[in-house]
Amino acid sequence: MELALEVQVDHNTTCCLQVSSSELELITGFVDDATLKVRGRIEEGEKKCLTAQSETSASLRVTLAGGTAGSTVGSFEMIPTLTYFSTEKSDPRLPYVLMPISRNRHFFGRAEVFQVLEKALLPQADDHRDSDGSHLKTYALCGPGGMDKPEILNNFWPIDSSDSVLITSLDPLAKTYIYSRGGEMALPPFNDADRSKFLLAMTGRTDEHDEVETGDAISPYRRPKLNVRYDHTVASVWALETLKKGAPLLEVLSLLDADGTPEYVLEEAKSSHELPGYPRHSSDYHEARAELLQSSLIARERNTKKIIIHRLIQDAARAKMSDGRFNQVFSFTMHLVSSAWQYEQFGFGNELSPLNDSAPTVLTAPNLPALQLLLDAAWFKIMRGDNYLETSPILDMAQSIGEALQSDQTTGAQHPNLDVELRTLLRLFHHHRGVIGLHTNRPEQSLTHFKTFTKMLQDVAGADKTEGGNDQSLGVAWNELGNAYLQNHHYDQAEELSGSTKISINMPLINLAFCYWLQGRLDESGNLFQEALTDREKEYGVDDKTSLITGKLLLGFGHVRAAQGTFEESFLLHQRCLLQYKATIGNNHHRTGDACVALSNHYVRLVQYEAALTLLDQAIKIYGDLDHFLPERARAHYKRSKVMRLLLRADEADLDLRKAMDFYTKYCPQSSLRQSGDYTEEHFDYTVTFWSR
Structure with a gap:
């Protein structure tokens, strides 16, 4: 009211x-x-x-x-909705002591790297770095030194800051971390010219034209010869060849995560494949582990029950393996990890399951477990909204492995059902590609892959939608194909497919309600949303945290109520949507940004412009500079320009409008809209995928 x-x-x-x-x-x-x-x-x-x-x-x-x-802006539960857009943090352990570090007077080169860092982190003329911290600049630099595990940033990330953060880590996964979305770089080695200059500087030579052999240049820095003869290398000191029961275990560890491999993968997981000498029972495993511990080749974390190994030891263990032995160990390791992997059950994805810590770091050999793991890892990243540009290469690798398996005639003897399994995995490949198309505003890609996915399922099941509509796999196929038709604005085809599998607590009924809403059939849409919400609350409870599906439902239901003029109920539904998204998929997922945009409309209507601006800034930060979010970015900046005009900040309003027009034109290059007066809110909404409007 x-x-x-x-x-x-x-x-x-x-x-x-x-x-x-x-x-x-x-x-x-x-x-x-x-x-x-x-x-x-x-x-x-x-x-x-x-x-x-x-x-x-x-x-x-x-x-x-x-x-x-x-x-003030005090109504509508502002504090829990707007003021915290970050993951939960643990209390810092105080006091912290900053040890002063003197400048390295011998630092050399890296001018190009500094230029990249300056551009990424220093203030620019066109920055909107407000005091609310919504435009924090970040950059990840991967190389020697820095953090071992970038996830420790969760405890100390500056939420309400508009500063710049440089993340340094030796872990290459830091480049994919959510906080490094501002940019990333793997520290490159010196080029030949810099190597020469560095060597001259370190040897005290300043004449670049002084032709000196490398051996002569470094000879003064060689250790003086001792009378004691020491003919060992680092690898020979470890004496890997003297290992008995621990050697096969060490070989397997050389292919897994050096920072920690769960022991249940190594000890409890059962694989149908054999590796000569590898411990098959707990007692054998404990003996092999004890030998490696006594040789200081590995370490064990008792609390987490993980095995840690130095990367140099991994390199040495791999170097000692012949090509044949390496392939044998690799194949066994893939089967070992695959048997312990908690695969997602294919379906509508009602529940979010945690990613198993046993994710392998090497997945390139053309074998079936590697293909399965890659597809499941890709689906994990898709479900959690990770950078879709980084998910596509995973699917590319899966495709190349599948093609290699199809062309490898010798593998068929080892896997009698290989052809059937490959077809199943290939269907998953097309499904995942279609989902990425839905989430990255690529309507042609989503429609093409979902048509293929559905056709492959029909070929196997021999059923049409009426006969196989209650099957989970076929239900997913019809539902996703309906989504693709909705994304391409083919509402009649979408309505037919979305209504073919009415599992109301899942996606189909919700998508059908969206379809009715887009066609202006508000009463029908509202009734379906209400039915789906009632069913989900009965099954999972009010505002459940099992998945993002409830948030998607609340967003669409709020749109319908707004179109019907019941703004108070619409506001409450959109607010519940935002809180539900934050609790399930986090504060940096693009759907959370969509909820921020929807909720900002209410604050504009209530003449609470600063609150609306906070939400729009959060959405813009979430979308970042990713091209596959161009429609969402264009819409957010267009709405921000309108709020700026209401706040009488004309210059900023003009800047946001220009950005909105640029993003729109980049996504729709054939558009005839060129002047600012040609654009309406409907133009920007039309380009956004239906579940994000």
């Missing part, structure tokens, strides 16, 4: 209304009506009785004499 009331008062006398005045009678009548509605809903036994949250949303907007909307 809302009531707009104009009162000639100032900030200090807002509540000082005269008894029996018309203004006070309007307010008391408004409160009485709200109370009656609450009592009526409770008596009817509805679940949606007003909570403390919804009571605050029945706010009274007072337009002051000066034409402002007040000095």
